[in-house]
Amino acid sequence: MFIAPRPSIDDDPLFAVRVAFMPLIGLSLAMALRSPLAMVYPTLMFSLLAGNRKAFDPKRVFGAPIIFSAMLWLMSGVVIALQGVPLALVVTMGVIYFLAFYLIQRTGNALGMLIIVAAALMTIMGLGSYPSMIFLRNEMTKAALLSALVVPVLYALLPTRTQEINVDHYSPAFSYGWGRRAAIRTGVMLAYSLYLYTILDFSNVMLAVAGMFVLVHSTRRSLWVEAGQRSFSVVLGGCLALSVLAILNAVGHLAVLFGLVFLITLWLGNKMLTGRLPSMAYQDAASVIALVGSALASSEPGFAFMQRACLTVLGALAAALLVTILDEVLIKENSEPSSFTR
Known part of the structure; x- marks a missing residue:
């Protein structure tokens, strides 16, 4: 799957400052x-901001939040339509997973990952509680659409040095x-979803998604590299x-929290x-x-972190x-692969 290249300090010297402001804006x-x-x-x-490279690209800045929101609503609609029929829901989600993974394997396009994440989140929350699924969908939609409003402002205030628009080049592994x-x-994704x-609950919904990204990589080396990097990121x-x-x-002051988060x-943006x-x-x-947000809501933040880190x-x-x-x-490996393997 296509992975965004490392941002260049020559093209975008204010990259780290821009991404550092976004969590504060989101939390506010x-x-x-x-x-x-x-x-x-x-x-x-x-996440929606940090994936951008080079100059401001309206197609990416506005397109990604809209597509992700549309996927959330589409997948929640599928879950609601199949409520009360768990087997049909599992089979349908299996078909959706397969098509998304095939898109990734065939083209390298990361759109398949958006489909998988949206489908998995809506299915997992829908199996537990339909109101929880609807609430999660609505909140994630609000956050995604708000990013489409905030990101252009950040680019206007903290512009890039280059005027070149980044072009992604997709290719299968x-x-x-x-x-x-x-x-x-x-098959692995269905088992992982179960x-x-x-x-899964609201307190660990975002980090649990990290494991899904491991499944899209094709080579044995890239799988283990990805798993190691995810583990390092969590730690x-x-x-x-x-x-x-x-x-x-x-x-315990809000200004201290904001300052530390910034x-x-x-520092992570500079890294x-x-x-x-x-x-x-x-x-x-x-x-x-x-x-930090979920741990502050827990009476045992240390335990909350250990539980989340271990599970992820x-x-x-x-x-x-x-x-x-x-x-x-x-x-x-086949010199003339069958139609199914192709």
């Missing part, structure tokens, strides 16, 4: 709207085995979150530009905002292991 908007899911706003809005790879990942259904973000919580226990995200690891590792670690890391590693084994057993 969540508080103004009195949303019980305050962690969704800074995390989702940050393999020229064979697309169907089988998609089928393998569909696992998330048993442990790094969690350590930063615990540091914030420790300081807030001593100085400084941490600024996206200059760090040794891929930029996505530091971007994922910035989900610390969600971790174990889910990512288990998914990587299972997909690797199935790929090795079921997919053989």
